Amino acid sequence: MSKRFYHLFTIFIFLLPLAVFSQTKQFQEVNYKMIDGKWHMFSDSDSRSFPIVDKTISLKFDSTISENEKANFEVEHNLIFVRKALTGWHDYKISENREVFTTAEQLLNSSLVAKLEIPTIGYYTLTPNDTDYNNQWYLNQANGINVNIENAWDTTTGNNSVTVAVLDSGTDWFHQDLGLGTDSYENIFLNPGEDAWSNPADPTTGNGIDDDGNGLIDDWKGWNFDDNYNDARQGLGGNTFFHGTHVAGIVSAKTNNNEGVAGVAGGFNSEGVKILTCAVGISGPNGAILDDAILYAAEIGARVIQLSLSVGSSSAIDDAIDMAHDVFGVVVINASGNGSSSSGVSYPASHNKVLAVGATTQTDSRANFSNHGANLFISAPGVGIWSTQLNSQYGSSDGTSFAAPIVSGVVGLMLSVNPGLTPVEVKQILQNTAQKVGGYNYNWNGSDPGHSRELGYGRVDAFLAVQAASSGSCTINNITTANISPCDNNGTPTDPTDDNFSVDVVVSFTDAPTTGTLDLTGDGTASVPVSGLTSPHTFIGVIMSADGGPINVTATFSDDATCTFTNTNAGKAPTSCSTPPPSCTVTNITTANISPCDNNGTPTDPTDDNFSVDVIVTFANAPTTGTLDLTGDGTASAPVSGLTSPHTFTGIIMSADGGPINITATFSDETSCTFTNTNAGTAPTSCGTLGVNDTQLSNLFTLSPNPATNRISITLNQADLSNSRITMYNLLGQKLRDITMKNVSDITVDIENLSSGLYYIKLEDNGISETQKLLIE
Structure with a gap:
């Protein structure tokens, strides 16, 4: 035979007393575990479990036993003889109402029994004969860093009833390892609703009729959505790009056909998972038609949609993904992107119903180009990925584009053994069976245990996923x-x-x-x-x-x-019903008992003129510790112990500058509890430059006329006053004029619109100031 099969039928047999545990049993120091109602043996040297042969015991009698003793022994223990080997081993069936481990222990205790074993059902070990298989490290790397595909192939190599739609740059359906080639079968999906082309290699030889009524004529081997015709292999101008063909071969290149590479789900010298070819842009994915391609794939019966692309976010694409997932039960898989981003995956991989796949290296670490973050779902090898390329060639490429189809192929295998799986169940199985490799933190998020930012839930394990997906799991x-x-x-x-x-x-x-x-x-x-x-x-x-x-x-x-x-969102918890303590508030600051200006020192110097004022602070729910502090135009502090609202700070000293009183009250132990009043009253004007009878004592500037009606002149009396600021206030402390006199000695100020009454004119220049009264008639 030309096939290269390596068959290994393993039967493991062990002895020693039996120990019983709640979850496992142990016989000959080997663990047995109940899985789906059947006992399985776990081998230390193999990641797989081996179901025991139902109601079967193998034993070897003591060499001195007679035939009569053996016959009595079989009757006594109700054993049904099955066969005897030349080596002296006997296989027996035990009655249905007897438990195998209890029976084994009883028989082993007999002096007539020299050895006793519980046989198991093993596996065939399968290695394909594809000529480039040794280049596919991601399937067979000797150090065990691979996706464990050969063990998965012992269960299934892919069923042709499962279709994976490859939405990409187009797929070379004529490739010998995908299409017919020299084989009698192909892994390209052929639309059963359309008549076959008269020449299977020529898309123009269809019957020109939309046989299945889906609006696309002669879409027997998929559809080119970018150019809107039935050749998903190339553009109208004959332009091609290897990307989609490389992706398709990873999923389902024909396996064990003595040619090229082995697909993850490519069958075994027979049809495997089918590839539906959909071209969505030869030179780059076209977001305008991606939603149409997704819905086409879903409606025609694809169970998996494989995307290795990124486009700008789109509500139309979102709706198509939602419908494919929710209505048609399609598993949608997308590469995470190659931008090295740690803040998340690209779109549409970021859609919450898409499985985002990152890339790993030959050492099970994250590939440095692989986008990753909180929304990365899983990872697969994405460096040095050998697969099909254009014109029946083969080659190697790097990228998350070539990690995603490995996962798509694994999902194809899962659906081959259990076609009833839903997208949610597929996602859960992949999550539960992924290998936690790379030494990354898989518990960074307490609400999402088992997830890492670098590889998602880990690197895909095909065997464990297929085993978990098997019917009855x-x-x-x-x-x-x-x-x-x-x-x-x-x-x-x-x-x-x-x-x-x-x-x-x-x-x-x-x-x-x-x-x-x-x-x-x-x-x-x-x-x-x-x-x-x-x-x-x-x-x-x-x-x-x-x-x-x-x-x-x-x-x-x-x-x-x-x-x-x-x-993570099984409902919404009610909010706390505790009544938190009321928060501290300062609601107002007022003043009272404003004293006249106190000429505190130099009669002609207004800068040392003060006044006193009572400051009243109103508050609620004050803290129980610290102080209540005043800052601003005046300062004071009072311990909060025994403090009641309102609290009056008596006789606070402030500067008699004629302006509004600006004051802030703050609780020291709760600084957010604060209040500022920028106009809590009006300070008296300076009394340092005015006599008892309001006689002008000015020597800085001359104000004329005074009293005045329409305008006044202000003349500087000192030559060194080169940058003077003139401000004018009413009796309420409101500022009415603010004038800068720079390099001028006199100005005229219009006061025609001001009401009759008393006003204050203040001059400030280089640290000195002077205030004079102005009477407007």
């Missing part, structure tokens, strides 16, 4: 909540941290293990034995914290830790 499908109670003020009325609520948590599952417990963790905890458990199961009255946030809960079967599911 335990799956938790969903977690919902019901009967959310109001918040219960559980302790301190003003402390929200002890406020709880109760909620019913509903867990839906299939094929639960027969032993152990179903456990809830996360925002609430609970546990129930699986014995007699039916789906859905409702955990009644689970206590959680009333923090107002989304309910995050995880359900896991204790005896099958890979059977787990997390819902």
Whole structure:
């Protein structure tokens, strides 16, 4: 035969007394675990489990036993003889009502038995004969850093009932390792609703009729959406790009056909997963038609849509992805992008119903170009990926574009063994079975355990994913909540941290293990034995914290830790019902008992003129420690102990500058509790330059006429006054004029629109000042 098969049928046999555990049994120091109602043996040298042969015991009698003793032994223990080997080993069936491990222990204790073993069902080890297979390190690297595909192939190599749509630059459907070539079969999807082209290699030889009524004529081998015709291999001008062909070969190049490369789901010298070819832009993806291609693939029956592209975000594409996922049950997979970004993946990989795939290296570390972050889902090899290229050639390329189709191929294998899987179930299995490689932090997010920023949930493991997807494998499908109670003020009325609520948590599952417990963790905890458990199961009255946030809960079967599911938004918790202590507020600052100006020193110098004022601060819910402090035009402080509102600071000294009183009150131990009044009253004007009878004592400037009616002149009396500021106030301290006299000695000021009364004119220049009264008639 030309096929190169390597078959290894493994039967592992062990001895020694039996120890019984709640989740496992141990025989000859080898662990056995119950999976889906059947006992499996776990080998230390192999990642797989081996189911035991049902109700079967193999034993070898003591060499001194007679035929009569053996016959009596078989009757005594109700053993049904099956066969005897030349080496003296006997295979027996035991009765249906007997437990195999208990029976094995009883038989082993007999002096007539020299050896006893419990046989297992093993696997064939399969290696394909594709000529470039050794170049595909991501499938077979000897150090074990690969996607574990050969073990997965022992279960399935891909079923032609599963279709993966490759939406890319076009796919060379004529490639010998994808299309017919020299083989009698191909892995290119052929639309059953369209008549075949009379020449399978010529798209122009169709019948010119839209046979399936989908609006596309002769789309027998997919569709070119960019050029709107039926050759998804190339553009109208004959232009091509290798990208889509490289992607398609990774998913489903024909395997074990003695040619080129092996696809992840390419069959085994027979049809594997089918590739639906959809060209969405030869030189680059066209976002305007991507939504149409997604819906076409979904409607024609694709179970997986493979995208290795990025476009600008689009509501039309969002809607198409939602419909493909929610209505048609399609798994949508997209490369994370090659921008080295740590802040997240590109679009549409960032869509919440798309599985974003990053790239790893031959050492199971993140490829340095791979976009990553909180929304990266999973990773796969993306460096040195050998696959099909144009014109029946082969080559190697790097990029997340070539990591994503590895995951698409793995999903094709999963659906081959269990076509009933939903997109949510596929996502959960991939998440649960990914390998936590690279030494990264897979617990950086407490609400999303098992996730790393660098590789998502880890590097895909094809064997574990296919094993978990096999019919009968335990799956938790969903977690919902019901009967959310109001918040219960559980302790301190003003402390929200002890406020709880109760909620019913509903867990839906299939094929639960027969032993152990179903456990809830996360925002609430609970546990129930699986014995007699039916789906859905409702955990009644689970206590959680009333923090107002989304309910995050995880359900896991204790005896099958890979059977787990997390819902980070299973409902909304009620907000805290505690009444927090009222916050401190300062509501007002007023003044009273403003004293006249006090000529505090130099009669002709207004800068030392002060006045005193009472400052009244009104507040509520003051802190119990610290002080109440005044700052601004005047300063003071009072301990809060025994302080009542309003509090009056008596006799606060301020400068008699004739302006508005600006004052701030602040509690020292709660600085956010503060209030400022920029006009809490009007300071008296300086009395330093005016006599008892208001006689002008000025020597800085002359004000004339005074009294005045329409305008006044201000003349500087000193030559060194070169940059003077003139301000004018009314009796309320409101500023009416603000004039700068720079390098001039006199100015005229219009006062025609001012009411009759008393005003103040203040001059400031280089640290000196003088205020004079002005009477307007």
